[in-house]
Amino acid sequence: MAGLRLQKLRKAFGAAQIIKGVDIDIADGEFVVFVGPSGCGKSTLLRMIAGLEDITAGDLFIGDQRCNDMEPRDRGIAMVFQSYALYPHLTVYDNMSFGLTLSKTPKAEIETRVREAARILKLEELLDRKPANLSGGQRQRVAIGRAIIRKPAVFLFDEPLSNLDAALRMDMRMEIARLHKELGATMIYVTHDQVEAMTLADKIVVLDAGKVQQIGRPIDLYKKPANRFVAGFIGSPKMNFLDVRVTGVSNGAVTVESPTVASVAIEAEGFSVGDRAVLGVRPQLLRRGQQQPGLGVIRGTVSLAERLGAETIVSLETASGERALAVIPQDEVFETGSAVEFVFEPDAAHLFAA
Amino acid sequence: MRTKRLSIGLGKTLAVAALLFWSLFPIAFIVMSSLKPGQEIFAVPPAYLFTPTFENYASLWNRWGSFFDGLLNSTIVTAGATALAVSASTCAGYVYSRNAGRFLNASVVFLIVVRLIPPIVVTLPLFPIINAMGLNDTHIVLIVLYATFFVSLGAILMRTFIDQIPRELDEAAQIDGAKPLTILLRVIVPLAAPGILAVAVFVVVFSWNEFLFAFIFTATKAKTTPLVISEMIGSIDGVDWGILFAASTVQLAPVLLFVVLMNRYLVAGLTAGATKG
Ligand SMILES: Nc1ncnc2c1ncn2[C@@H]1O[C@H](COP(=O)(O)OP(=O)(O)OP(=O)(O)O)[C@@H](O)[C@H]1O
Numbered sequence: 001m002a003g004l005r006l007q008k009l010r011k012a013f014g015a016a017q018i019i020k021g022v023d024i025d026i027a028d029g030e031f032v033v034f035v036g037p038s039g040c041g042k043s044t045l046l047r048m049i050a051g052l053e054d055i056t057a058g059d060l061f062i063g064d065q066r067c068n069d070m071e072p073r074d075r076g077i078a079m080v081f082q083s084y085a086l087y088p089h090l091t092v093y094d095n096m097s098f099g100l101t102l103s104k105t106p107k108a109e110i111e112t113r114v115r116e117a118a119r120i121l122k123l124e125e126l127l128d129r130k131p132a133n134l135s136g137g138q139r140q141r142v143a144i145g146r147a148i149i150r151k152p153a154v155f156l157f158d159e160p161l162s163n164l165d166a167a168l169r170m171d172m173r174m175e176i177a178r179l180h181k182e183l184g185a186t187m188i189y190v191t192h193d194q195v196e197a198m199t200l201a202d203k204i205v206v207l208d209a210g211k212v213q214q215i216g217r218p219i220d221l222y223k224k225p226a227n228r229f230v231a232g233f234i235g236s237p238k239m240n241f242l243d244v245r246v247t248g249v250s251n252g253a254v255t256v257e258s259p260t261v262a263s264v265a266i267e268a269e270g271f272s273v274g275d276r277a278v279l280g281v282r283p284q285l286l287r288r289g290q291q292q293p294g295l296g297v298i299r300g301t302v303s304l305a306e307r308l309g310a311e312t313i314v315s316l317e318t319a320s321g322e323r324a325l326a327v328i329p330q331d332e333v334f335e336t337g338s339a340v341e342f343v344f345e346p347d348a349a350h351l352f353a354a
Numbered sequence: 355m356r357t358k359r360l361s362i363g364l365g366k367t368l369a370v371a372a373l374l375f376w377s378l379f380p381i382a383f384i385v386m387s388s389l390k391p392g393q394e395i396f397a398v399p400p401a402y403l404f405t406p407t408f409e410n411y412a413s414l415w416n417r418w419g420s421f422f423d424g425l426l427n428s429t430i431v432t433a434g435a436t437a438l439a440v441s442a443s444t445c446a447g448y449v450y451s452r453n454a455g456r457f458l459n460a461s462v463v464f465l466i467v468v469r470l471i472p473p474i475v476v477t478l479p480l481f482p483i484i485n486a487m488g489l490n491d492t493h494i495v496l497i498v499l500y501a502t503f504f505v506s507l508g509a510i511l512m513r514t515f516i517d518q519i520p521r522e523l524d525e526a527a528q529i530d531g532a533k534p535l536t537i538l539l540r541v542i543v544p545l546a547a548p549g550i551l552a553v554a555v556f557v558v559v560f561s562w563n564e565f566l567f568a569f570i571f572t573a574t575k576a577k578t579t580p581l582v583i584s585e586m587i588g589s590i591d592g593v594d595w596g597i598l599f600a601a602s603t604v605q606l607a608p609v610l611l612f613v614v615l616m617n618r619y620l621v622a623g624l625t626a627g628a629t630k631g
C-alpha cells in the first residue's frame with residue numbers, strides 16, 4: 001500500500017508544454033479522480049505516474065520512493081486502459097497471469113491468484129475464452145482482473161468505462177467502488193463523466209491546460225468552486241454565468257446588479273465598487289417566484305421549456321441576450337416567449353472576477 | 355438484365371479459366387512429362403492419355419546423385435536464409451513501428467533505395483571479399499546474401515503489420531513487467547504471425563529457385579538444385595528430357611506445397627485480424 005506525492009511535475013513533448021507544474025498529495029488508500037476537458041493532460045499525467053511517459057521535471061514519489069527513473073514494473077502500479085489492451089492471442093486466464101508468469105511466480109500460486117481474481121470479478125466461466133469472444137463489459141472485467149492479480153499498491157484507470165453503454169457503466173461503476181473498498185488500494189481514475197467523478201472520488205483533481213485548478217472532496221468542489229473554470233466544469237447542467245457590476249462592498253458581502261439581475265448581496269471578497277464581475281448560479285437553485293427581500297432575481301423570457309415529467313428544464317433569454325438554464329424539480333408549464341422571474345438564495349450563488 | 359448478368363458471369367469464368375491455364379499449364383506440362391516414357395514427351399500431337407511410368411524418377415536417382423545433394427543444400431540455404439531474413443525483418447519492423455526519429459525515417463528511404471539497385475551490381479564486387487574470407491562455396495554465403503535481399507522489403511512489410519498492433523499492448527506488457535525482447539517475442543510475434551509468414555513465403559520461394567548468385571558463389575559443396583538442373587541441360591551425353599522433367603517436378607513440389615499450405619494460413623490470418631474487434 002502506498003500514497004503518492006507529485007511535486008512540480010512537468011511534461012513537455014518537444015516544445016509543447018503539456019503538464020505545467022502539478023502538485024498533488026494522495027493518501028494511502030485514497031480514491032482520486034482526475035477530471036478536465038479533453039486534451040488538458042489527464043492521460044499524460046496518469047502515464048507519467050505509470051512510467052509510460054518520461055517526467056520532464058519535478059518529482060514523483062510512490063510511497064517513500066522517488067520513482068522518476070524507475071521502470072513501470074518496479075513502481076507497484078497496475079493500469080487499466082480505455083481500450084482494455086488485452087492480449088488478443090491469449091486466453092482470459094493467460095491474460096491475467098501474464099505478468100506473474102514473467103516474474104516466474106510458482107504455478108500453484110498463479111492458479112490461486114487467478115481463481116481469486118476471477119471469483120471477485122465473476123469471470124470463472126470465461127477463463128478459457130479469448131478476448132475476441134467476450135462482451136465489452138467482460139473484457140473490461142478481465143482488464144481489471146489483470147490489474148488486481150499484480151496486487152499493486154496503486155491502481156491507475158484511464159477512462160475505463162467510456163466504451164461501455166450506460167447501463168453497464170453504472171454496474172461497473174459500482175463494481176469499481178466495491179473493489180476499492182475490498183482491496184483498500186490507492187486508486188487514480190481519469191474520467192470525463194461527472195457522475196463517475198462525484199460518486200467514486202474521495203478527492204477530485206480538476207485539471208485545465210496542464211495545471212491543477214482545484215483539489216478537494218467532490219461536494220466541496222460543487223459547493224465551493226475555487227474559480228469560474230471549476231464552477232463551470234463540475235455540475236450538470238453547467239452553472240449559469242451572468243455579467244454583473246459591483247455596486248456596493250461591505251464586510252464580506254458584495255452587492256451586484258445588472259439590467260437582468262436585481263441588486264443582490266453575495267458573500268465574496270476582493271471586489272471593489274465599479275468592478276465588473278460574473279455571477280454564478282446553478283440551474284437547480286433557480287425557481288419561479290416574486291422578488292422579495294433577501295432573494296436574488298433573474299429576469300428574462302422563456303426560449304424553451306422541456307418537460308421531462310419529473311423535472312422541467314427551462315431556457316431563459318435575458319434582455320441583454322445572455323442565456324440561463326433553470327432545472328425545476330417538478331412538472332410545471334412555462335409558455336415559450338413569456339416573461340418570467342426566477343429567484344435564488346444568494347448564499348448558494350458565487351461571484352467570480354470577470 | 356438477366357442476359358447481362360449471365361454474360362458478366364461468363365466473362366468472369368472465362369477470365370479465371372484463362373488465368374488458371376496461364377499459370378497452371380507449365381506446371382501440369384512438367385509434371386505430366388515427367389511421368390511419360392522419354393520418346394512420348396515431345397510427340398505431336400501430344401498424348402493426353404498415357405500410362406504413367408516412374409522410370410524417369412528411377413534414372414534420376416541412379417544417374418544424378420548430385421541432384422539429391424543439391425536438394426539438401428537448397429533446403430539448408432532456404433531454411434537458413436528464411437530464418438535470418440524473418441528474424442531480422444521482424445526486429446527491424448518492430449523498431450521502425452514503435453520509434454520515430456529523423457535517423458530512422460531516413461534509413462527507411464535508404465532501405466527502399468537500396469532495393470532499387472540491381473543486386474548483381476553490389477554482389478559482383480563481393481566476390482573477392484568472400485573469397486578472401488574463405489566463404490566461397492559455403493552455405494553461409496548464400497544464406498546471408500539471400501536474407502540480405504529481403505531484409506529491406508521484409509522490414510517495411512513487418513512495420514506495416516506491427517503498426518496495426520495497438521501500442522497499448524506493448525504498454526500493458528511493459529507494466530506487466532516485460533522487457534522489450536519479451537514484448538517482441540510474447541506479444542508482437544504471435545500477433546504479427548501473418549506478416550511473418552508473408553515475408554517467409556517471399557524468401558522461401560526466392561531462395562529455393564535462385565540461380566545466378568548460387569552460380570557465382572558456389573561450385574561443388576554448397577551447390578543448390580537449380581544449378582544441378584542446369585547441368586542436366588548442358589550434359590555432354592545430350593539432354594535426357596525425361597530425367598530433366600522428373601528433376602524439375604521434384605524441385606517444384608516442396609515450394610508449391612509450402613505456398614499452398616501457407617496461403618491457407620495467410621488468408622486465415624488476415625480475416626482473423628479483421629474481426630478481432
Ligand atoms: N506523444 C505525444 N506527443 C506530442 N503531444 C502529445 C503526445 N501525447 C499527448 N500529447 C498532447 O498532450 C495533450 C494532452 O493529452 P492527453 O492525452 O493527456 O489529454 P487528456 O486530458 O487525456 O484528453 P482526453 O480527455 O481527450 O483523453 C494533448 O494536447 C495532446 O495532443
Ligand SMILES: [Mg+2]
Pocket residue numbers: 042043044158
Ligand atoms: Mg485521455
